[in-house]
Amino acid sequence: MAPTIFLLLAIFSIVESTVGEGGGLKLELIHHRLSLDNVSPMAAKSQIWPETSQFIVKIAIGTPPTKVHAILDTGSDLFWAQCRPCVKCYRQTNPIYDPSKSSTFQTLSCKSPQCHLWGSGAACSGTDTCKYGYGYGSGSTLGELATEKMAITSRSGATTSFLGVVFGCGHNNSGTFNANEMGLIGFGRGAVSFVSQIGPSVGGRKFSLCLMPYNTDPRISSSLSIGSGSEVKGPGVITAQLVRTSDQTSYSLTLKGISVEKTFVPYSTSGPPAKGNAILDTGTPPTLLPKELYGRLATEVRRHIPLKPIDDTLCYKGNLGNLVITLHFDGHVDLRLSTAQTFNKMPDGSFCFTAMGVDDKDALIGNSMMSNFLVGYDIDNMTVSFKPTDCTKIG
Ligand SMILES: *[C@@H]1O[C@H](CO)[C@@H](O)[C@H](O)[C@H]1NC(C)=O
């Protein structure tokens, strides 16, 4: 099923103009840090997080173009943006995209193959337009699926345009989005994801990104590469085979356990972990672990840090030292994390652990723990590669 969909998209999504980039694209990736009163829905999954961070990419939609700043999310597929007329739009600093002013906007009818790319997500009832609905922890976006011209400006200054990209024109958007976030851009594995759509035109369905650690100066940006040239290779690269699960969107690996220094904490105390039990999600700041695993891990973290935690938390005031925490994935993929990745400095000066326990049997690796790795996602080859990198220096 998937390859058929992929072929359809390859035909519909046409590159209009490319200015010598060797096929691939490299664009700026911006880091937003937000305080609690205006967190995004992704972050709101974790209510105790006092501050949060998201990574933003800029894309121009329509003719003439409207600039959209969207949250980069490997945990979902659909690209959606706030769209006029608003049934309900949250406050947004930049003008809201108005399709009636764009000559390249086209709604999708229920009969169009693109309407069905999104599986059960799209619905056709009553009218002839293809509707979508997307829910998050504490918010939702509802609207219609449409096609539009999208333009990406590379760091070199060259602009590449894509025609007929499927996206969600969001008329009813709620949740606690920040006014600078105009939508969300899905980089999942699914057929409707932005990278699946434009990948075939730029050298393959693959991309790489380097996320800055939480406490990075917000003026420092990083890069997102899409297509050819985005491969992560060379000395020190660790490559993992992604696990195919029933979920067509996620980048899933099998997390066997987590070490605190030399103490191994197994994922489960009752047998081997389920295949594909951990997903990589750039749209969620903290790492979310099953409560029971988190409890065992927290005990080890407390045992290894020679400071008194603040109340019941894993927050500390003072010098944490060089605690090394290692994520052990299947296939001898061991990611060594330093305290820059496992503890965030809070506004009050304390350092808080970047993982938390949730009521779920699976794990989600959030964007803090993936920072300072150049991470290459390759959908065609079903691999993900990690290269330890100072992401504040790759500009
Ligand atoms: C907008 O979305 C909210 C949340 O899903 C829903 O409760 C409400 O009925 C929607 N409003 C309209 C006019 O469709």
Ligand SMILES: *[C@@H]1O[C@H](CO)[C@@H](O)[C@H](O)[C@H]1NC(C)=O
């Ligand atoms: C991905 O797969 C293609 C075709 O199967 C192969 O030529 C290429 O070397 C692979 N790339 C990587 C980085 O493994």
